[in-house]
Amino acid sequence: MKRENFQSRLGFLLVSAGCAIGIGNVWKFPYITGLYGGGVFVLFYLLFLVIMGVPVLTMELAVGRASRKSAVEGYKALEPKGSRWHIHGWFCIIGCCLLMMYYTTVAGWMLDYFYKFAVGAFEGVSNDAVDGVFSTMLANPGEMTIFMVIIVLAGFLVCSFGLQKGLERISKWMMLALLTLIVVLAVHSLTLDGAMEGVKFYLLPDFQRASEAGLGNVITAAMNQSFFTLSLGIAAMEIFGSYMSREHSLTGEAVRICCLDTFVALMSGMIIFPACFSFGVEANSGPALIFMTLPRVFVNMAGGRLWGALFFLFMTFASFTTVLAVFENIMASCIDSFGWSRKKATVVCCIFILIASMPCVLGYNLWYFEATLPSGAVGQILDIEDFLVSNLLLPIGSLIYLLFCVSKWGWGFDKYLAEANTGTGLRMARVFKPYFQFILPIIILAILILGLSNWLWRILICVLVALFVFFMARRSKN
Numbered sequence: 001m002k003r004e005n006f007q008s009r010l011g012f013l014l015v016s017a018g019c020a021i022g023i024g025n026v027w028k029f030p031y032i033t034g035l036y037g038g039g040v041f042v043l044f045y046l047l048f049l050v051i052m053g054v055p056v057l058t059m060e061l062a063v064g065r066a067s068r069k070s071a072v073e074g075y076k077a078l079e080p081k082g083s084r085w086h087i088h089g090w091f092c093i094i095g096c097c098l099l100m101m102y103y104t105t106v107a108g109w110m111l112d113y114f115y116k117f118a119v120g121a122f123e124g125v126s127n128d129a130v131d132g133v134f135s136t137m138l139a140n141p142g143e144m145t146i147f148m149v150i151i152v153l154a155g156f157l158v159c160s161f162g163l164q165k166g167l168e169r170i171s172k173w174m175m176l177a178l179l180t181l182i183v184v185l186a187v188h189s190l191t192l193d194g195a196m197e198g199v200k201f202y203l204l205p206d207f208q209r210a211s212e213a214g215l216g217n218v219i220t221a222a223m224n225q226s227f228f229t230l231s232l233g234i235a236a237m238e239i240f241g242s243y244m245s246r247e248h249s250l251t252g253e254a255v256r257i258c259c260l261d262t263f264v265a266l267m268s269g270m271i272i273f274p275a276c277f278s279f280g281v282e283a284n285s286g287p288a289l290i291f292m293t294l295p296r297v298f299v300n301m302a303g304g305r306l307w308g309a310l311f312f313l314f315m316t317f318a319s320f321t322t323v324l325a326v327f328e329n330i331m332a333s334c335i336d337s338f339g340w341s342r343k344k345a346t347v348v349c350c351i352f353i354l355i356a357s358m359p360c361v362l363g364y365n366l367w368y369f370e371a372t373l374p375s376g377a378v379g380q381i382l383d384i385e386d387f388l389v390s391n392l393l394l395p396i397g398s399l400i401y402l403l404f405c406v407s408k409w410g411w412g413f414d415k416y417l418a419e420a421n422t423g424t425g426l427r428m429a430r431v432f433k434p435y436f437q438f439i440l441p442i443i444i445l446a447i448l449i450l451g452l453s454n455w456l457w458r459i460l461i462c463v464l465v466a467l468f469v470f471f472m473a474r475r476s477k478n
Contacts (some may be wrong), residue, residue, distance in 0.1 A: 004163040011168040013048050013253065014175040015436050016240045017260035018321030018406060020230045021178070023106055025261065026318060027289045029225060030202065030269030036218040037210025039203050043064040044222035044264075049258055052223070052443055055436060056232050056398050057254040058428060059405040062419040064241025065250070066411075070333040074242065075404070078411045084472045088400045095234030095393040100353050102385045103326070104155075107319035108147030112137060113291065114312035115147075117298070118307055121393045127296050134291040137466045140363040149354065155323045156350040159331055162342060163260035165244055167328050174317045179263070179313040184269040188307060189278075198277030202269045220450055227447055228390060229261055231322075233397025239329040245423075252425030262457055264318070271311070280303035290315070327353075355379070360385065376453030390450035394463055399444045400472070406436045413437070 003399065006012040033041050067074035072089030077087040081209070116122060137143055171174045189195060210218050230237070241371050245254070270290070275297045276282065282293070298308035330353075331345040340348070363381030373387045404410035413433050420428045448465070449458045 001139045004243055005245060006168055007164045008168075009245070009248065011164075012244050013170050013256055013260070013327060014242060015168055015171045015321075016173045016237060016253075016257045018178075019236050019240070019325030020176050020257060020261040021175075021264045021318055022103075022231070022322040023110070023290075023315065023319050024304065025229060025265040026268040026315060027272075029229070029265040030272045032221050032225060033269055034202055034273065034349075035209075036221050037206045037208075037298040038201060038212050038323060039144050039205035040207060040210040041218055041222055043205070044219055045226050046262070048223045048226035049229075049262065052440065053226050053232070054251065054254045054258055055428075055432070055440065056227075056402060056444075057237060057257065058420045059252045059401045059416060060235065060237040061241035061250045061254065062237040062405065062416050063242070063401065063411070064235075065244055065246065066202055066415070066419045070239055070242060070329065070336045072333060072433070073336045074235075074238060078415075079404070080409070081476065085400070085404050087472055088404075089235065089333075091393065092233075092235035092238075092397060093330065095397065096236065096330050096333075097353070097356065097387055098385055098393070099231075099234065099389050100323065100326055100330070101356045102382045103349055104151050104323060104353065104357045105144060105360045105382065107151045107316065108144060108149075109137070109291065110150060110312055110315040110319050111142065111318060112147045113295070114309060114316050117305055117308035117312055122299050122308065125299055127299065130299060132293045133295070141362055142367050144364075145358070148357055148361055149365065151307065151320065151323060152350060152354050152357065155320065155327045156331075156346050156353075158324055159327045160342065160346040163328070167324055169232045171321050171324055174303060174321055174435050178314055178317040178321070181310055181317070182264060182271065182343050185307070185311055185314060186267050189271050189274040192274055192278035192301075194278045195274035198273035198275070199270070201277065202273040223443070224447060224450070227384040227392060227398070227444070229265065230258070231394065233399075233401065234389070235317050235333075235397075236265075236326055236329055238401075240325075242332075249425035249427055250420040250423075251428045253434065255426060362380060374452045374454060374457040384396075392448075392461070395444055395448040395451070399441060399448070399465065400469060402436065402441060403469060406433070407473070 006015070033045075063078060067077040069077055070089075071092040072086050075086035075089045116133070122133070125133070158170045158252060161167060190199070241250070250383060272294065276293065279297050279300055281297055294311065295308065298304040298311070327349070330349050331342065334340050334345040334349060335342060360382050363369075368380065371378065371384060372378050373383065375387060375391055377383065377387075379387070403435050405416040406413045413436065417430060445462070448461065452458045452461060
């Protein structure tokens, strides 16, 4: 079967950026920027994005474009004979499925809140009652199931039409709408009284605030954010490399994707901080920011129903573009690995994701329990699933992609470099080879270790990673 290709370069860039741009960009980046010294954090974030995010992104794209296949088959096409790097491809598929097991629920929350603002459910609601809307939603499995199902069905329906007619066409328009919405919302926030105080708090370098948080914590947070923002390590980007043309260098395309991702993250803060400072509301982190703090702002704002609806429409687009991209990855992997038709992959994968998403929905009500994670945090089912993806599969997967591309036991640096530099545009210099081989693996390993609070967990994970990589790279005697 002939491999599908993106219809245009713009389609590739917007779909890839849509995969990277997600809910975490909107609430996590602004919050930690404000917490860790504003511009001080941003400078460290941009630094790590350049020295870590861009290189690993080019490696995922290179594996995809060189093999023209999805995760498992892509490894098989490029790995040395007798090695077992392709085993990681199956973990990539598992990671994508695990990500969608909770991401579809959170995307459903965004759609639910867009609906609530659009129909005026928040009009006349007191500040104290706003918090109760979120709690009531979590306690209602029926309500959450409905919106989760809408997200899943809509996502697989789009992907069922194929790359160009489905994913590319819809994602392109949604991303353009998302970028338009974020600019409109940011401009509106900047026109509010007291907005500039929020901008100063958000973006001006504040070394006192950074020193209070601890410079080490600032650097660690910037390192983590620059790494996780691109969702590297589970082949979410590799699949788009398999669809792209060879006209442009991968380094240049990776930089453009990172720029779009960073633009949305920065502009999200330009929406949130001016609005919060204008109404004297503290910008907290996590679900409280999106579902409690900001609705309070919109309730007290002139035309709040409209601006609240537009904000959650933007959030729905941000989450749904990620859902579309990962659904395409899961389906393409099934098509390549099992020889399924796109129709069969759509039906089977849709049913699986619908069933697999239910534990997250029920984890806030009927199946509620609390567990202490290896990171030290206490969480529910969603938090356990998120920890497995964010703290384990993403860093471990990125480390494996890196070693596969730069070590003599894998694909090899020369082959990776030749693929990355094919086409016009920014090129990756050979002088970076020692950095890629010896320093970058240590940085990624540090991110993995810092995600665990207990030294026993840290040692155990490091040993398992070492054994796993050795097993995959070892050639058979035959």
